[in-house]
Amino acid sequence: MIAKVIGCGGCGSNIVDYLSAQDLKQTEFCVIHANPQKIQEADPNITFVLNSLEEKQRKIFLKGIVCDASPCIIVCGLGGKSGGEFAREIVQAANTLGLKPHIIATTPFAFESEAKMHTAQVYINQLKQLGCKITLISNAEMTQDLYASLGLIGAFGAIHEAFYKIIREQINPITFQFP
Template identity: 25%
Template sequence: MKKIMIIGVGGAGCNMANTFRREAKSDSIINATYVFADHRQPDIDYFQRVDDTTVYLNLYNIDLYNDLPEDFFKDVEKVYVLAGLGGHTGTAWTPVIAQFAKFSDVKYVSAIVTTPFVFEGEKHMAHALDGLSKIKELHLDLAIALNNEKLAKQYANINFANAFDYADKAVLAAIDENIKSER
Protein backbone atom coordinates (compact mmCIF):
# COMPACT_ATOMS: atom_id res chain seq x y z
CA MET A 1 0.00 0.00 0.00
CA LYS A 2 1.28 3.45 -0.89
CA LYS A 3 2.09 5.56 2.14
CA ILE A 4 -0.08 8.66 2.21
CA MET A 5 0.40 11.79 4.29
CA ILE A 6 -2.52 14.14 4.83
CA ILE A 7 -1.45 17.58 6.00
CA GLY A 8 -4.12 19.86 7.44
CA VAL A 9 -2.95 23.47 7.38
CA GLY A 10 -4.53 26.11 9.59
CA GLY A 11 -7.80 25.80 11.43
CA ALA A 12 -9.87 24.77 8.40
CA GLY A 13 -7.26 22.31 7.13
CA CYS A 14 -6.88 20.69 10.55
CA ASN A 15 -10.67 20.41 10.80
CA MET A 16 -10.72 18.73 7.38
CA ALA A 17 -8.05 16.26 8.49
CA ASN A 18 -10.09 15.44 11.62
CA THR A 19 -13.18 14.90 9.47
CA PHE A 20 -11.14 12.51 7.31
CA ARG A 21 -10.16 10.48 10.34
CA ARG A 22 -13.78 10.29 11.44
CA GLU A 23 -15.44 9.69 8.06
CA ALA A 24 -12.88 7.88 5.90
CA LYS A 25 -13.92 4.57 4.38
CA SER A 26 -10.84 3.66 2.34
CA ASP A 27 -7.89 1.99 4.04
CA SER A 28 -5.52 4.37 2.27
CA ILE A 29 -7.00 7.34 4.09
CA ILE A 30 -7.67 5.56 7.37
CA ASN A 31 -4.03 4.41 7.55
CA ALA A 32 -2.49 7.69 6.38
CA THR A 33 -0.15 9.77 8.48
CA TYR A 34 -2.01 12.89 9.62
CA VAL A 35 -0.10 16.11 10.11
CA PHE A 36 -1.85 18.97 11.90
CA ALA A 37 0.00 22.18 11.00
CA ASP A 38 -1.16 25.36 12.67
CA HIS A 39 0.25 28.39 14.42
CA ARG A 40 -1.86 27.64 17.50
CA GLN A 41 0.27 24.83 18.93
CA PRO A 42 1.72 26.59 22.00
CA ASP A 43 2.97 23.43 23.70
CA ILE A 44 5.09 22.40 20.72
CA ASP A 45 8.39 24.05 19.81
CA TYR A 46 8.53 22.97 16.16
CA PHE A 47 7.00 19.57 15.65
CA GLN A 48 5.85 16.64 17.72
CA ARG A 49 5.41 13.10 16.42
CA VAL A 50 2.77 11.49 18.61
CA ASP A 51 2.93 8.10 16.88
CA ASP A 52 3.21 6.67 13.36
CA THR A 53 -0.06 8.30 12.32
CA THR A 54 -0.13 11.69 14.06
CA VAL A 55 2.23 14.67 13.87
CA TYR A 56 1.75 18.25 15.05
CA LEU A 57 3.62 21.21 13.56
CA ASN A 58 3.81 24.65 15.15
CA LEU A 59 3.91 26.94 12.12
CA TYR A 60 4.58 29.94 14.31
CA ASN A 61 8.10 28.74 15.14
CA ILE A 62 9.09 26.33 12.42
CA ASP A 63 11.59 26.54 9.60
CA LEU A 64 10.56 23.55 7.49
CA TYR A 65 13.99 23.07 5.95
CA ASN A 66 15.89 23.10 9.24
CA ASP A 67 13.48 22.03 11.99
CA LEU A 68 11.95 18.88 10.53
CA PRO A 69 13.93 15.66 10.64
CA GLU A 70 15.49 14.57 7.35
CA ASP A 71 13.28 11.50 7.27
CA PHE A 72 10.01 13.43 7.69
CA PHE A 73 8.76 12.27 4.27
CA LYS A 74 10.53 8.90 4.37
CA ASP A 75 8.51 6.28 2.45
CA VAL A 76 5.75 8.83 1.73
CA GLU A 77 4.58 8.53 -1.86
CA LYS A 78 1.58 10.88 -1.76
CA VAL A 79 0.95 14.11 0.11
CA TYR A 80 -2.43 15.82 0.24
CA VAL A 81 -2.25 19.35 1.64
CA LEU A 82 -5.65 20.52 2.89
CA ALA A 83 -6.60 24.07 3.77
CA GLY A 84 -9.28 26.66 3.76
CA LEU A 85 -8.08 29.71 1.88
CA GLY A 86 -8.95 33.25 2.80
CA GLY A 87 -7.50 33.47 6.28
CA HIS A 88 -3.84 33.73 7.09
CA THR A 89 -2.43 30.32 7.99
CA GLY A 90 -3.88 28.15 5.21
CA THR A 91 -3.40 30.77 2.54
CA ALA A 92 0.22 31.53 3.45
CA TRP A 93 1.46 28.05 4.36
CA THR A 94 -0.28 25.75 1.86
CA PRO A 95 1.99 26.69 -1.07
CA VAL A 96 5.07 26.58 1.18
CA ILE A 97 4.29 23.10 2.53
CA ALA A 98 3.35 21.74 -0.91
CA GLN A 99 6.58 23.08 -2.38
CA PHE A 100 8.58 21.62 0.51
CA ALA A 101 7.03 18.19 -0.15
CA LYS A 102 7.98 18.47 -3.84
CA PHE A 103 11.56 19.42 -2.94
CA SER A 104 11.65 16.42 -0.59
CA ASP A 105 11.11 14.10 -3.56
CA VAL A 106 7.58 13.03 -2.69
CA LYS A 107 6.30 11.44 -5.92
CA TYR A 108 2.78 12.88 -5.80
CA VAL A 109 1.90 16.21 -4.18
CA SER A 110 -1.52 17.78 -4.25
CA ALA A 111 -3.42 20.60 -2.63
CA ILE A 112 -7.14 20.50 -2.02
CA VAL A 113 -8.48 23.75 -0.69
CA THR A 114 -11.74 25.55 -0.12
CA THR A 115 -12.53 29.15 -0.89
CA PRO A 116 -14.56 31.35 1.47
CA PHE A 117 -18.30 31.64 1.78
CA VAL A 118 -19.77 35.00 0.72
CA PHE A 119 -20.55 35.83 4.35
CA GLU A 120 -16.80 35.70 5.09
CA GLY A 121 -16.31 38.90 3.06
CA GLU A 122 -14.56 40.19 -0.05
CA LYS A 123 -11.24 40.64 1.76
CA HIS A 124 -11.10 36.92 2.55
CA MET A 125 -12.01 36.02 -1.04
CA ALA A 126 -9.29 38.29 -2.48
CA HIS A 127 -6.76 36.75 -0.08
CA ALA A 128 -7.94 33.25 -1.07
CA LEU A 129 -7.56 33.96 -4.78
CA ASP A 130 -4.02 35.24 -4.20
CA GLY A 131 -3.17 32.03 -2.32
CA LEU A 132 -4.78 29.93 -5.03
CA SER A 133 -2.64 31.56 -7.72
CA LYS A 134 0.51 30.70 -5.70
CA ILE A 135 -0.65 27.08 -5.46
CA LYS A 136 -1.28 26.91 -9.23
CA GLU A 137 2.24 28.22 -9.90
CA LEU A 138 3.65 25.09 -8.24
CA HIS A 139 2.26 22.80 -10.98
CA LEU A 140 1.25 20.14 -8.46
CA ASP A 141 0.01 16.71 -9.50
CA LEU A 142 -3.47 17.73 -8.39
CA ALA A 143 -4.85 21.08 -7.28
CA ILE A 144 -8.54 21.35 -6.47
CA ALA A 145 -10.30 24.43 -5.16
CA LEU A 146 -13.79 23.80 -3.87
CA ASN A 147 -15.97 26.88 -3.78
CA ASN A 148 -17.80 26.78 -0.45
CA GLU A 149 -20.53 29.07 -1.77
CA LYS A 150 -21.34 26.78 -4.72
CA LEU A 151 -21.25 23.80 -2.41
CA ALA A 152 -23.75 25.48 -0.09
CA LYS A 153 -26.16 26.01 -2.99
CA GLN A 154 -26.17 22.25 -3.66
CA TYR A 155 -27.67 21.53 -0.25
CA ALA A 156 -31.04 23.04 0.61
CA ASN A 157 -30.74 22.62 4.38
CA ILE A 158 -27.20 23.86 4.84
CA ASN A 159 -26.68 26.46 7.55
CA PHE A 160 -23.71 28.15 9.17
CA ALA A 161 -23.39 25.46 11.84
CA ASN A 162 -22.90 22.62 9.36
CA ALA A 163 -21.58 24.45 6.27
CA PHE A 164 -17.94 23.69 6.96
CA ASP A 165 -18.68 20.02 7.62
CA TYR A 166 -20.21 19.74 4.14
CA ALA A 167 -17.08 21.31 2.67
CA ASP A 168 -14.84 18.89 4.59
CA LYS A 169 -16.81 15.89 3.34
CA ALA A 170 -16.61 17.20 -0.25
CA VAL A 171 -12.82 17.39 0.06
CA LEU A 172 -12.74 13.83 1.45
CA ALA A 173 -14.85 12.63 -1.49
CA ALA A 174 -12.44 14.31 -3.93
CA ILE A 175 -9.44 12.56 -2.39
CA ASP A 176 -11.26 9.22 -2.24
CA GLU A 177 -12.08 9.56 -5.93
CA ASN A 178 -8.49 10.48 -6.75
CA ILE A 179 -7.12 7.44 -4.91
CA LYS A 180 -9.64 5.09 -6.58
CA SER A 181 -8.84 6.42 -10.05
CA GLU A 182 -5.16 5.56 -9.63
CA ARG A 183 -5.68 1.89 -8.83
Protein backbone atom coordinates in the same frame (compact mmCIF):
# COMPACT_ATOMS: atom_id res chain seq x y z
CA MET B 1 5.40 4.96 0.58
CA ILE B 2 2.15 5.81 2.30
CA ALA B 3 -0.71 8.18 1.58
CA LYS B 4 -0.48 11.32 3.68
CA VAL B 5 -3.14 13.93 4.26
CA ILE B 6 -1.74 17.14 5.70
CA GLY B 7 -4.19 19.67 7.12
CA CYS B 8 -3.06 23.28 7.20
CA GLY B 9 -4.62 25.87 9.48
CA GLY B 10 -8.10 25.81 10.99
CA CYS B 11 -9.95 24.46 7.97
CA GLY B 12 -7.30 21.79 7.34
CA SER B 13 -7.47 20.73 10.98
CA ASN B 14 -11.26 20.36 10.83
CA ILE B 15 -11.02 18.30 7.64
CA VAL B 16 -8.34 16.01 9.11
CA ASP B 17 -10.50 15.48 12.22
CA TYR B 18 -13.34 14.37 9.94
CA LEU B 19 -11.17 12.24 7.64
CA SER B 20 -9.37 10.45 10.45
CA ALA B 21 -12.74 9.10 11.62
CA GLN B 22 -13.41 7.63 8.15
CA ASP B 23 -12.21 4.37 6.65
CA LEU B 24 -9.15 5.64 4.77
CA LYS B 25 -6.82 2.67 5.04
CA GLN B 26 -3.04 3.05 4.87
CA THR B 27 -3.25 6.80 5.35
CA GLU B 28 -1.33 8.99 7.76
CA PHE B 29 -2.64 12.34 8.94
CA CYS B 30 -0.79 15.44 10.03
CA VAL B 31 -1.97 18.93 11.03
CA ILE B 32 0.08 22.11 10.91
CA HIS B 33 -1.12 25.14 12.85
CA ALA B 34 0.01 28.70 13.38
CA ASN B 35 -1.96 28.96 16.61
CA PRO B 36 -0.32 27.29 19.65
CA GLN B 37 -3.71 27.17 21.43
CA LYS B 38 -5.05 24.83 18.74
CA ILE B 39 -2.58 22.16 19.78
CA GLN B 40 -4.46 21.83 23.08
CA GLU B 41 -7.65 20.99 21.16
CA ALA B 42 -6.01 18.64 18.66
CA ASP B 43 -4.37 15.23 18.67
CA PRO B 44 -0.83 15.99 19.92
CA ASN B 45 0.56 13.00 18.02
CA ILE B 46 -0.22 14.51 14.63
CA THR B 47 -0.43 18.28 15.30
CA PHE B 48 2.49 20.65 14.95
CA VAL B 49 2.95 24.40 15.46
CA LEU B 50 5.63 25.73 13.12
CA ASN B 51 5.78 29.39 14.13
CA SER B 52 8.58 28.75 16.62
CA LEU B 53 10.84 27.15 13.99
CA GLU B 54 13.25 29.23 11.96
CA GLU B 55 12.91 29.06 8.17
CA LYS B 56 15.72 26.52 7.65
CA GLN B 57 14.34 24.26 10.40
CA ARG B 58 10.83 24.53 8.93
CA LYS B 59 12.06 23.40 5.50
CA ILE B 60 13.82 20.38 6.99
CA PHE B 61 10.80 19.52 9.14
CA LEU B 62 8.38 19.76 6.19
CA LYS B 63 10.63 17.62 3.98
CA GLY B 64 10.56 15.00 6.72
CA ILE B 65 6.77 15.00 6.70
CA VAL B 66 6.37 14.62 2.93
CA CYS B 67 9.42 12.49 2.02
CA ASP B 68 7.58 9.14 2.05
CA ALA B 69 4.14 10.36 0.95
CA SER B 70 2.46 8.78 -2.04
CA PRO B 71 0.16 10.49 -2.66
CA CYS B 72 0.75 13.68 -0.70
CA ILE B 73 -2.56 15.48 -0.21
CA ILE B 74 -2.78 18.91 1.41
CA VAL B 75 -6.14 20.14 2.71
CA CYS B 76 -6.72 23.75 3.69
CA GLY B 77 -8.80 26.86 3.40
CA LEU B 78 -7.31 29.64 1.31
CA GLY B 79 -9.01 32.72 2.75
CA GLY B 80 -6.91 33.02 5.89
CA LYS B 81 -3.19 33.23 6.41
CA SER B 82 -2.02 29.92 7.82
CA GLY B 83 -3.78 27.48 5.47
CA GLY B 84 -2.48 28.96 2.24
CA GLU B 85 0.91 29.89 3.63
CA PHE B 86 1.64 26.45 5.06
CA ALA B 87 0.30 24.75 1.92
CA ARG B 88 2.73 26.81 -0.17
CA GLU B 89 5.65 25.94 2.12
CA ILE B 90 4.80 22.22 2.02
CA VAL B 91 4.58 22.25 -1.78
CA GLN B 92 7.97 23.96 -1.98
CA ALA B 93 9.49 21.32 0.32
CA ALA B 94 7.85 18.51 -1.67
CA ASN B 95 9.07 19.95 -4.97
CA THR B 96 12.69 19.78 -3.76
CA LEU B 97 12.14 16.04 -3.29
CA GLY B 98 10.53 15.60 -6.72
CA LEU B 99 7.03 15.17 -5.29
CA LYS B 100 3.96 16.94 -6.64
CA PRO B 101 1.31 17.24 -3.92
CA HIS B 102 -2.39 17.54 -4.62
CA ILE B 103 -4.01 20.46 -2.84
CA ILE B 104 -7.70 20.32 -2.01
CA ALA B 105 -8.80 23.68 -0.69
CA THR B 106 -11.88 25.69 0.09
CA THR B 107 -12.37 29.22 -1.11
CA PRO B 108 -14.03 31.80 1.17
CA PHE B 109 -17.74 32.00 1.92
CA ALA B 110 -19.81 34.55 0.00
CA PHE B 111 -20.29 36.67 3.13
CA GLU B 112 -16.55 36.97 3.80
CA SER B 113 -14.56 40.07 2.92
CA GLU B 114 -13.09 40.98 -0.45
CA ALA B 115 -9.70 40.88 1.26
CA LYS B 116 -10.17 37.15 2.00
CA MET B 117 -11.27 36.54 -1.59
CA HIS B 118 -8.15 38.37 -2.80
CA THR B 119 -5.92 36.40 -0.41
CA ALA B 120 -7.37 33.14 -1.71
CA GLN B 121 -6.70 34.15 -5.32
CA VAL B 122 -3.10 35.11 -4.50
CA TYR B 123 -2.50 31.68 -2.92
CA ILE B 124 -4.17 29.90 -5.85
CA ASN B 125 -1.86 31.70 -8.28
CA GLN B 126 1.23 30.93 -6.18
CA LEU B 127 0.33 27.25 -5.89
CA LYS B 128 -0.32 26.96 -9.63
CA GLN B 129 3.12 28.45 -10.28
CA LEU B 130 4.63 25.72 -8.11
CA GLY B 131 3.14 23.11 -10.44
CA CYS B 132 0.92 21.20 -8.04
CA LYS B 133 -2.55 19.91 -8.74
CA ILE B 134 -5.26 22.04 -7.12
CA THR B 135 -8.89 21.09 -6.55
CA LEU B 136 -11.03 23.93 -5.25
CA ILE B 137 -14.23 23.54 -3.27
CA SER B 138 -16.26 26.74 -3.27
CA ASN B 139 -17.68 27.37 0.18
CA ALA B 140 -19.86 30.09 -1.35
CA GLU B 141 -21.50 27.72 -3.86
CA MET B 142 -21.77 24.75 -1.50
CA THR B 143 -23.34 26.67 1.36
CA GLN B 144 -25.77 28.64 -0.80
CA ASP B 145 -27.10 25.44 -2.31
CA LEU B 146 -27.12 23.40 0.89
CA TYR B 147 -27.83 25.85 3.70
CA ALA B 148 -31.55 26.16 2.93
CA SER B 149 -32.12 22.40 2.95
CA LEU B 150 -29.55 21.16 5.46
CA GLY B 151 -28.86 24.11 7.76
CA LEU B 152 -25.42 25.37 8.69
CA ILE B 153 -24.15 22.16 10.30
CA GLY B 154 -25.44 20.08 7.40
CA ALA B 155 -23.74 22.40 4.91
CA PHE B 156 -20.42 22.00 6.73
CA GLY B 157 -20.95 18.24 6.77
CA ALA B 158 -21.44 18.29 3.00
CA ILE B 159 -18.19 20.22 2.58
CA HIS B 160 -16.35 17.64 4.71
CA GLU B 161 -17.91 14.86 2.64
CA ALA B 162 -16.75 16.56 -0.58
CA PHE B 163 -13.15 16.47 0.72
CA TYR B 164 -13.55 12.81 1.67
CA LYS B 165 -14.84 11.77 -1.76
CA ILE B 166 -12.00 13.51 -3.58
CA ILE B 167 -9.35 12.02 -1.30
CA ARG B 168 -10.84 8.51 -1.27
CA GLU B 169 -10.52 8.38 -5.06
CA GLN B 170 -6.79 9.06 -4.84
CA ILE B 171 -5.81 6.54 -2.21
CA ASN B 172 -5.20 3.11 -3.65
CA PRO B 173 -5.00 0.44 -0.98
CA ILE B 174 -2.02 -1.86 -1.24
CA THR B 175 -3.12 -5.39 -1.97
CA PHE B 176 -1.02 -8.51 -1.93
CA GLN B 177 -1.57 -11.56 -4.09
CA PHE B 178 -1.89 -14.71 -2.03
CA PRO B 179 -1.02 -18.04 -3.62
